[in-house]
Amino acid sequence: MTKPQAISVTAPVKENLPKEKFDELEGFINNLETTKGSLIEILHKAQNIFGYLPRDIQLFVARKLGIPGAEVFGVVSFYSYFTTKPRGKHTISVCMGTACFVRGSDKIIERLKEKLGIESNEITEDGLFTLKDVRCIGACGLAPVVMIDDKVYGRVKEEELDDILNSYRDREVQQ
Numbered sequence: 001m002t003k004p005q006a007i008s009v010t011a012p013v014k015e016n017l018p019k020e021k022f023d024e025l026e027g028f029i030n031n032l033e034t035t036k037g038s039l040i041e042i043l044h045k046a047q048n049i050f051g052y053l054p055r056d057i058q059l060f061v062a063r064k065l066g067i068p069g070a071e072v073f074g075v076v077s078f079y080s081y082f083t084t085k086p087r088g089k090h091t092i093s094v095c096m097g098t099a100c101f102v103r104g105s106d107k108i109i110e111r112l113k114e115k116l117g118i119e120s121n122e123i124t125e126d127g128l129f130t131l132k133d134v135r136c137i138g139a140c141g142l143a144p145v146v147m148i149d150d151k152v153y154g155r156v157k158e159e160e161l162d163d164i165l166n167s168y169r170d171r172e173v174q175q
């Protein structure tokens, strides 16, 4: 069994990567029974804590586990769940699969880019939305499909986009 190293690894402290979060991640790793076979679990935890997995966090995990950085990079890039870029509070995924494309998803995503002022894989200035184009999500009968987090919007029309976006903005105001 490989016991986690109880040593403190110097964490790179950046404006958006606060030391307390590195401390929390380090505490989690130190409390594991073993780090053997725990890389994915640790990366999940790291993503929960930081919201994403930039290079500095990947290197921190690699140093803590005493494994090559390339091993961590390999796992992060293999699983689409992991992201190396910050995400907005809500992820808008526009399906660009064939059924959705022929029903106008290209226009939907262009309108969303205009309305949000961002390109794909970017985050809005208020941090509320990330926009992504994705492949078929298996709801072709509802094409064109937009997903926001886990909620599926089917047969989406350009005219409906403002209402959809505003429903998320309104929730922010109410919270």
Ligand code: FES
Pocket: 095, 096, 097, 098, 099, 100, 101, 135, 136, 137, 138, 139, 140, 141, 143, 145
């Ligand atoms: S092509 Fe869009 S859900 Fe299948």
